[in-house]
Amino acid sequence: MDGKMVPEQAKVNANPPFLDKSHGLHSVKRFTLSVSKLKIFLGALAFSFFAKGLSGSYMKSMTTQIERRFDISSSIVGLIDGSFEIGNLMVLILVSYLGSKVHRPKVIAIGCVIMAVGAFISVAPHFIMGRYNYKSIAISVHNSSTSTAACLPTLSPHPAADNMGIYGNATTLGCGKHRASYLWLFVLVGNLLRGIGEAPIMPLGLSYIDDFSREENSAFYIGAVRSIGLFGPTLGFLLGAFCANMWVDIGKVDADSLMINSKDIRWVGAWWLGILICGAASFLASLPFWFLPRSLPKEGGERNIQAMPSDIYAITQDNHVKTEGRTQPPLKVLSAVKDFFLTVKKLLGNVVFMVFLLLNVLQYNVIVGSTSYEPKYMEQQFNISVSNAIFFIGIVLLPFATVGMFLGSFLIKRFKMGIKGMAKFACITFAVSYCFNLLYFIANCEPLQVAGLTVNYAGIKQPSFSQENLISSCNSDCNCEANHWDPVCGDNGVTYMSACLAGCKTSLGTGKDTVFHNCSCVGVSGHGNLSAILGQCPREKCSKMYPYFLAVLAISVVSLCLGATSLYMIMFRVVSPDLKSFGVGIETFCGRIFGGLPAPIYFGALIDRTCLKWGVKPCGGSGACRVYDTNAFRNIYLGLNAALKGGSFILYVVLLILILKRVRQDNGMGKVSQSTEKLSMKIPATGPGEPSSTETSVYEDTFL
Structure with missing residues (x-):
């Protein structure tokens, strides 16, 4: 009986039932079902890319708001920002290495849920801390029907002393019981969870597409998914601009009763509202993945299945073909660890790849540091609100970056660039971008003149700040309370830290329309009518230089992104095909641990060094910075960017030299024969997650 069944079973294996004409209807149904599931996966993955881009860019845009709300320094904000990288690094290598050994859709779903949980944890402090309060004499004036003097010769308490910043009244709460002191840790933990949740989306999602789509469709699908995902960062910055322009306690406080506007250094936008929206988007992104299978039939139906080895499909009892992908051998831990370290050694032994790795680390430092503090830089240098700065980043930086990437990819395809051409193209475009980057130094703006900080009370610039300079x-x-920041602008164009320090004796009007008169310090400089209004003084030159800055920024970003695709393709060409996916994991890991993690911290620490006046918490200790030395801020921020990009340019040149040398050596050895190329194209991939035959032939034809 067994002897009779063997030939029959062999016949079945040779001609799977649903490939037979008699089973044509079942074949069509099965093929249609697999294609529809692949399309569902593509749509779900595109939305998850959108959700993670939305969350990432929104959190970057809210760094200034978080700094002010929790009254912390820029270096601590940098630590919060870097916590995302810590979470990502905790699982990135593991996820990249395991690849198809796990149920990829469900792991992606779990990651999206973790991202949502992280978002909801981040907003918890908003509902714990209570209302945000700011110290302003205008609040007292608003509730008074008589003229109120800011300058009080007596020793009575100052009317602004009832508003004690974000913590409420210190005398009633007690300094040891401030709930807000370390609530920023919730944001840090939430950001860390967001990094953990985001880690599996890209490596597992893109490998799933490559495994179960046609070879000719794989690149198109991946490009479409990533293109749709690019809308996430753009909308994230636009959402950030919208929320930053809304008061933090929206729904609890009447916006018309506020005595400050979005240009004030004490302004805090509705930072928590956007995080809730991002968390909801991440949760929705997880839903489709729970219902997708671990594997799918290869796109292409009958043609692909005929080309598969017999061990890819199994015959069920009802004579149906069950395609679950190639059976994976059981994972042996010791063998996997040994193979892992051998693979790392092989990859890091590639000199060209090592240069690329160092270059990528410097690029990560520039990108992460710039995106984290670009809104703060634009606010301080060009006298615009944070919401406007975030908005312009959203409509200038990211769209122009997208245009640059697409145009660069088109030029590579149009001119059929090999590795030598791509290396030259990347080096030239980066050099152009670097030259435009140096033009940022020309887009300067006059510093804010603050009496007792940047100038003395006679309006003359002073070399350094000391606490004694505030009293004249x-x-x-x-x-006067020397540490109180409630700025007024004198008619002489000088900003004073408070109406009291301006020596104002009387006032007219209420709320935002309050005008202070008989200000003795305003007349010291020799001109003006001795009056002052609420807010900092405008800087005329800034409005003229800001469009120039945006134009240079746009050209620089387009030039940089033109070569971004070619640089990434170089990485694919300089490593062997079986190490491509692992090379991407190593590149991302090193970029995050040596760039994404430290960059926001040391950028923030250096920016903190340019602070002239720190806010003071009710119970002592420094809060958020109130006034920066704008010239020092500009020199440190732009100088740090220029130094990092200068190092990158040197590595670009080294990379180009090594590639040209390698190509000359390979040309001397001779190219791969045409018959060998054709043979390599017929070699099937040995399993999900490994390079396809097309990738192998491209590697041999281009680099050998």
Whole structure:
């Protein structure tokens, strides 16, 4: 009986039932079902790319708002920003290495849920801390029907002292019981969870597409998914601009009753609202993945299945073909660890790849540091609100970056660039971008003149700041609080830290329309009518230089992104095909641990060094910075970017030299014969997650 069944079974294996004409209807149904599931996966993955881009860019845009809300320094904000990288690094290598050994759709679904949980944890402090309060004499004036003097010669408490910043009244709460002191840790933990959840989306999602789609469709599908995902960062910055322009306690406080506007350094937008939206988007992105299978039949139906080895499909009892992908051998831990370290050694032994790795680390430092503090730089240098800065980043930086990437990819395809051409193209475009980057130094703006900080009370620039400079003969009898920041602009064009320090004796109007008169310090400089209004003084030159800055920024970004695709393709060409996916994992890991993690921290620490006036918490200790030395800020921020990009340019040149040398050596050895190329194209991939035959032939034809 067994002897009779063997030939029959062999016949079945040779001609799977659903490939037979008698089973044509079942074949069509099965093929249609697999294609529809692949399309569902493509749509779900595109939305997950959108969700993670939305969350990432929104959190970058909210760094200034988080700094002010929790009254912390830029270096601590950098630590919060870097916590995402810590979470990502905790699982990135593991996820990249395991690849198809796990149920990829479900792992992606779990990652999206973790991202959502992280978002909801991040917004918890908003519902714990209570309302955000700011110290302003205008609040007292608003509730008074009589003229209120900011300068009080007596020793009575100052009317602004009732508003004690974000913590409420210190005398009633007690300094040891401030719930807000370390609530920023919730944001840090939430950001860390977001990094953990995001890690599996790209490597597992893209490998799933490559495994179960046609070879000619794989690149198109991946490109479409990533293109749709690019809308996420753009909308994230636009959402950030919208939320930053709304008061933090929206729904609890009447916006018309506020005495400050979005240009004030004390302004805090509705940072928590956008995080809730991002969390909801991440949760919705997880839903489709729970219902997708671990594997799918290869796209292409009958033609692909005929080309598969017999061990890819199994015959069920009802004579149906069950295609679950190639059977994976059981994972042996010791063998896997040994193979892992051998693979790392082989990859890091490639000199060209090592240069690319160092270049990528410097690029990560520039990109992460710039995106984290670009809104703060634009706010301080060009006297615009944070919401406007975020908005312009969203409509200038990211769209122009997208245009540059697509145009660069088109030029590579149009001129059929090999590795030598791509290396030259990447080096030239980066050099152009670097030259435009140096033009940022020309787009300067006059520094803010603050009496007692950047200039003395006579309007003359002073070399350094000291606490004694805040008190002058014009306000010595006013009993002013030296650490209080409630700026007013004098008619002489000088900003004073408060109406009290301006020596103002009387006032007219209420709320935002309050005008202070008889300000003794305003007249010290020799001109003006001795009056002041709420807010910092405008800087005329800034409005003229800002469009120039945006134009240079746009050209620089387009030039940089033109060569981004070619640089990434070089990485694929300089490693052997079986190490491509692992090379991407190593590149991402090193970029994040040596760039994404430290960059926001040391950028923030250096920016903190340019602070002239720190806010003071009710119970002592420094809060958020109130005034920066704009010239020092500009020199440190732009100088750091220029130094990192200068190092990158040197590595670009080294990379080009090594590639040209390697190509000359390979040309001397001779190219691969045409018959060998054709033979390599017929070699099937040995399993999901490994390079396809097309990738192998491209590697041999281009680089050998």
